């Protein structure tokens with residue numbers, strides 16, 4: 001079985017994101033970037049499946065500017081076999097990413113495509129679903145447990161009501177939740193070995209995909225500052241305020 005894993009380079013989750021003064025976006029210059037956290041879970045799961053002898057090859061793929069390659073390199077250091085970097089400058093929206101991944105899937109013919117459930121920069125939660133529609137493959141989103149069976153997967157999904165278990169036939173798209181596993185760290189020898197693993201670079205224009213944004217971003221602004229709370233003397237006062245001031249009961 002061959003597993004394709006989509007990894008996106010985003011602002012590191014520990015960074016306090018700042019809005020640009022002119023409101024055109026967020027500051028990314030000299031800001032630490034990392035792999036989108038659930039994409040690390042996606043890679044980890046693929047590596048575990050390969051270690052269990054149920055996958056033969058893992059291909060990590062990213063869409064983005066030159067530096068996005070770092071994300072693929074990290075995936076190679078934790079166990080992916082080779083990488084693909086589709087070069088696009090500027091913002092690439094989920095629809096364009098899924099059209100690009102569709103072309104890569106047509107070429108690579110993977111049995112499974114693993115992705116993160118959501119990118120923490122745009123919070124879209126769209127790319128996996130759109131890709132499933134474009135390929136006309138089954139999808140299992142928000143996976144917190146994956147069991148590989150013969151020609152199908154049993155996937156436990158995190159849903160609002162709790163957990164849902166479904167079966168999907170292969171080939172399938174799976175979007176991974178943070179609870180799926182504990183991503184491993186790359187060891188120094190493996191980081192060195194990853195430098196020798198191949199990364200194929202493709203220009204998005206060579207795939208014939210128009211990556212022009214379809215969404216016009218009008219303004220980015222900080223959320224309003226939270227007002228300080230108050231202390232109440234007793235439960236009666238709390239109930240009175242909830243009833244008459246907050247009007248929530």
Ligand code: AMP
Nearest residue numbers: 006007063115116118119124125126127
């Ligand atoms: P989103 O729909 O933007 O929330 O992203 C969901 C998932 O799609 C991410 O966790 C990634 O696995 C994948 N993805 C989105 N954008 C990219 C990209 N530029 N390159 C590679 N994978 C991506």
